[in-house]
Amino acid sequence: MSEPLADLSARLSAAIDAADTEAALDAVRVEALGKKGAVSALLAGLGKMTPEERKEQGPAINGLKNEIMGRIDARREQLRAEALARRLASETVDVTLPLRPAPAASGRVHPVSQVIDEITAIFSDMGFSIAEGPDIETDYYNFTALNFPEGHPAREMHDTFFFQPGPDGSRKLLRTHTSPVQVRVMQQTNQKPAAGYMTPPQDPPIRVVIPGRTYRNDSDQTHTPMFHQVEGLVIDKSSHIGQLRWVLEEFLKAFFEVESVATRFRPSFFPFTEPSMEVDVQCDRSGNDVKIGQGSDWMEILGCGMVHPNVISNAGLDPDVYQGFAWGIGIDRLAMLKYGMPDLRAFFDADQRWLDHYGFRPLDLPTLFGGLSS
Numbered sequence: 001m002s003e004p005l006a007d008l009s010a011r012l013s014a015a016i017d018a019a020d021t022e023a024a025l026d027a028v029r030v031e032a033l034g035k036k037g038a039v040s041a042l043l044a045g046l047g048k049m050t051p052e053e054r055k056e057q058g059p060a061i062n063g064l065k066n067e068i069m070g071r072i073d074a075r076r077e078q079l080r081a082e083a084l085a086r087r088l089a090s091e092t093v094d095v096t097l098p099l100r101p102a103p104a105a106s107g108r109v110h111p112v113s114q115v116i117d118e119i120t121a122i123f124s125d126m127g128f129s130i131a132e133g134p135d136i137e138t139d140y141y142n143f144t145a146l147n148f149p150e151g152h153p154a155r156e157m158h159d160t161f162f163f164q165p166g167p168d169g170s171r172k173l174l175r176t177h178t179s180p181v182q183v184r185v186m187q188q189t190n191q192k193p194a195a196g197y198m199t200p201p202q203d204p205p206i207r208v209v210i211p212g213r214t215y216r217n218d219s220d221q222t223h224t225p226m227f228h229q230v231e232g233l234v235i236d237k238s239s240h241i242g243q244l245r246w247v248l249e250e251f252l253k254a255f256f257e258v259e260s261v262a263t264r265f266r267p268s269f270f271p272f273t274e275p276s277m278e279v280d281v282q283c284d285r286s287g288n289d290v291k292i293g294q295g296s297d298w299m300e301i302l303g304c305g306m307v308h309p310n311v312i313s314n315a316g317l318d319p320d321v322y323q324g325f326a327w328g329i330g331i332d333r334l335a336m337l338k339y340g341m342p343d344l345r346a347f348f349d350a351d352q353r354w355l356d357h358y359g360f361r362p363l364d365l366p367t368l369f370g371g372l373s374s
Helices: 005-018 022-033 038-048 051-090 111-125 153-157 180-187 241-256 309-314 331-339 344-348 352-358
Strands: 206-215 226-236 263-270 273-284 297-307 323-330
Touching (some): 022 051, 038 051, 111 241, 180 309, 226 241, 226 331, 331 344
């Protein structure tokens, strides 16, 4: 005996309501409406009924079929809505949380770039122009034009990176100092700037500072194979050491942001200056940090001197008419002194944690008015 329609409807409805996944619901659909399902079997039996029975049972069975299909569709939509609600609950984003910092706020300027900006801000305020030159130099500009004669022992002062000889036998090199740009600047008197260089033409008097990368085969806690220097050059008809001292002391006061500094000049030797001097600056070493402009200690800070007449002559100027002075400072060392960085090698490790700690906000440009390191 077949199951009464009311009982079958109640049983299938209960199974539909109990289905907690779409897979379980689909199993109920197959049980009711599949090829061998209970409702499908009733529909298949209509052909064996008398016309009177078919007229009575047909609408009832088709009504049951439509009812079950409707319940299945409704339950499927309900299950999908519940699944979506659970997913939304598990993936909720708290819109009240703060946003991540914008790139302009989270990015950091490397201390070397910061110090170069500080140096150029100071010297620009003093009336100096900024000059640049190539990192790959010829032997002539790196040595010969700077009064390093061929075979002279002074060339051994620099552990130079040489390239392989060219077809003519000459060897280019990675510049060991920024001094070659001095010669290039003086040579550009009354000339257009060379293609690819940002150095403007200079007519004496010349006042330029030259920041840039330099290279020497040396590596330890205070030396790296690539480092940064800034060179200064003044050429005029009446330049003298008194002006040199004033320029250097004004720079040191502005850079270290102190009221006054005391300097001490000691005789030294550089082939491209005569006389040549090392400059010591007053400092205090009593604590963990070196404090410039106070205390009773001295620390070597830079080298300088009056430009050698041979260098002026090699650059195409008359040393009987023009004279000048020059100085050179390690930019990386200035950064270490001012901002308390103990190891030069960390400058080039690309450690994001180090840069986050020592770096500078990109929009806080150094100015003498607003403060160099503010």
